Amino acid sequence: MIKHPEQRxxxxxxxxxxxxxxxxxxxxxxxxxxxLLKTAVAGRKLVSATAYVIKSESKEETGFFEALDSQGFKVxxxxxxxxxxxxxxxxxxxxxxxxxxxxAPKLDxxxxxxxxxDFTPLAEYLQNHGMQVEVVAxxxxxxxxxxxQADDFIDLSENPRKFLIRKYQ
Numbered sequence: 001m002i003k004h005p006e007q008r009x010x011x012x013x014x015x016x017x018x019x020x021x022x023x024x025x026x027x028x029x030x031x032x033x034x035x036l037l038k039t040a041v042a043g044r045k046l047v048s049a050t051a052y053v054i055k056s057e058s059k060e061e062t063g064f065f066e067a068l069d070s071q072g073f074k075v076x077x078x079x080x081x082x083x084x085x086x087x088x089x090x091x092x093x094x095x096x097x098x099x100x101x102x103x104a105p106k107l108d109x110x111x112x113x114x115x116x117x118d119f120t121p122l123a124e125y126l127q128n129h130g131m132q133v134e135v136v137a138x139x140x141x142x143x144x145x146x147x148x149q150a151d152d153f154i155d156l157s158e159n160p161r162k163f164l165i166r167k168y169q
Contacts, residue, residue: 012114048106049074
């Protein structure tokens with residue numbers, strides 16, 4: 001897979017997917033998003049880095065959102081939806097996909113930071129329009145469909161010390 005310094009890169013992070021994967025796989029650890037961004041860009045020209053987050057009513061995550069912003073991410077927030085049945089819904093799949101399609105003409109490479117197989121058709125679409133698609137996620141929680149479709153897959157599980165911040169209680 002070709003990576004060279006002149007490639008224009010967009011990095012799009014499904015924060016919920018990464019948060020839950022790290023928490024479930026690594027005993028409540030958190031993702032080191034600064035290191036993740038550096039690895040995703042890989043010395044190329046960063047055009048856009050966007051982190052898609054869900055805002056709860058508690059506002060506990062404000063510091064985390066500010067940290068993402070200070071690390072170079074544009075933070076896009078969506079409120080957690082609570083239905084009358086008590087069910088909750090929170091995802092950015094469609095919004096993330098639309099944002100990527102809108103900016104795609106300005107990019108050579110799309111780095112999707114998510115293990116969600118729902119993004120497989122998006123990856124195929126982008127590739128059919130001349131873009132390189134790279135996926136960064138934890139291998140154990142990543143859909144095999146998106147791994148197979150991607151031009152490159154970086155498994156964060158191969159170097160957890162680099163990509164995780166452990167929570168100590």
